Amino acid sequence: MEENMEYQLNLGAWNSVFVVPSILVDQHIKLAGAVQLKVILWVLRHAGESFSTDTIAQALSMHEADVKDCMQYWTETGIICLHEQMITPAAISEPVLVQKETTVAVPSAETESSSPDAKTEKESNNRKRALSRPEKPDMKYLTQRMNEDESIAFLMRSADEIFGRMTSNSDKETLLMIHEYDGLPVDVLIMLLQYALSVGKCNMRYIEKMAITWSDEDITTLQAAENKIKQLNLGRDAAKHIQRLFGLSDRSPSEKEKTLADLWINQWQLPDELIREAYEICINNNGKYVPQYIGTTLESWYSAGVTNVSQIKREEEPDKKTHKRKKKDGYQPSYNIEEYESTSVLDEEWDD
Template sequence: MSYSINLGSWQSIFAVPSDVVDKHLKLAGGAQLKVLLWVLRHAGSPFEAEAVGEALNMHPADVKDAMQYWVETGLLAVSGGTFSPAQTGPGRSSREEAVPAAQPAAPQGSPVSSIAQGENRPTAVTQRASEPPKASRPLSRPQKPDSLFVVKRAQEDSDIAFLLQEAQVILGKTISNGDSATLLMLHDTDGLPVDVILMLLQYASSIGKGNMRYIEKTGIRWSDEGIDSLELAERKIRQLDQSQKAWSAVQRLLGLERRSPTAKEAQFADRWINEWRFSEDLIREAYERNVDAKGKFSFPYMNSILERWKKEGVETLEQAQNEKKPFQEAAGGEQAPSYDLEAYERSSIFDD
């Protein structure tokens, strides 16, 4: 009698290094793990980034980025376009074997020409601990750290590991190596605490701007404004919410198309609604005078009308309408006033 064992799906298996689970499972993103598993499954067969991308529904550039991640973490080594397990020599870690010494920095955004491109990527990065107290922001932003340095920081600092994990939860997606580097720079270079960065991520996500470009730009601005605590971050977010509500009100009152305001437009709206606290009736009256006098709407011109009302203590629609009466009555008398309000408002002094 002959015997056999039916292993089913276990009939075909492949090996996965224990280090993947022991050291990298916590920090590696879904894209890096998917690419690694695909590559290990097809070990011994040549492959192109395009083929891996097609199989995993990923862009080839993301495939190259994922492979570079495993090179920089020391799991794989690459030579002449061929990947192999990183060899650890006496006195050296696999990470040191896998990543060559830092080379002169290449321009950011340079294209990756092959799946092995980037093995000589610079790893040098200036740490905040060694920097002197910054008096002003440098003219050029430092180069972002590579994925090796990001992983090292996460392993050394549980707060950084928590930041990178929570960022994926808040944004609802796996963040890329570049995104992780951006978040690390907001902490290490710009000095934002982890809890402030997480609050920024939550705010950006809540207004539909969870892209890393907006997050980085806003984070740098917060750093310049000295927002380094939860209290200051909450105050800033309340201010931003009020500014957004002010713009929405002005947009509605003036019949403007729905769009994001320019910085100057947002400043005008915030000033009229939140700082000067004009009523909707006064804002509408100023708009009508603007259009009557100039034939078109102009933010600076309308601001000049409201600014004059603020200085003169005009707080109601009745006061605004009555201010013209003395001039109109005087104009019907024997002597016209030397100061013509309507002519003043028609002047071009406040044009764009």
């Protein structure tokens, strides 16, 4: 009588498996960030179990806020559905093409060169923003655009790499809005992100504000962006130089101070002694540091062709005899501080 034989199929690591939806690989493997993929895989692996976002955060060594962002991403892209703390597969439906009224298609360089209407399209992209902020695209539309255009997906991955963290869904939506509404090409936008990192301002509010300025100034090529960044860096260096010259505390200068410093040093190329003299006059007359007052003084000297402090001393501190003679002859100095204070082009309102 033959002995019964028992067999066991040993698949090794494959003895324990879990299901991964095909759509996750087919449509999201290139689009989703590494952190987002980690979260959805962890969730799928623990199907049937109870867990919290804090549980996932601890298991993956992440911040809980990032886990919540990831869950929102998979919900808005139609992979999962969250209802009363229950995660279920999202209902299967045909993808819907979402078109925002405020969205403006940005033509590629190839399209611009071949299309007879390229000039018109470019002009529409370079228009200034309306006073009201445009509506940001939602995650569903962002995912659609990332599927349609590899450059959009590349922009989102680049943002994560530049900032060294997973950018939030809201930040990604803002980047898409900047690209499509303000007309900044992907390569220019990436250069803007790199600049923001270099100056320690990686918040999206600052990036969006800069992007609007670049769009208004028609900075839509890498060369134009490089020139703009060079100008910004010169302004920052000039502002730091002015701070050292005036003996001010090491703080971050305002946009007004950077603009004035760039004007005095890079454009007018005024010597340090002249700038320092204007500072001393400001302190003597006002008892405090007033950049606008110094700017008015320097503007009057620059317009009068004053290049050194000795010229100022000769005109402002004449001896009594010379002063009487000049007064008698109706002499007027080549510049008038009071007049410039009332008419200076630097007196306009500034936004820091």
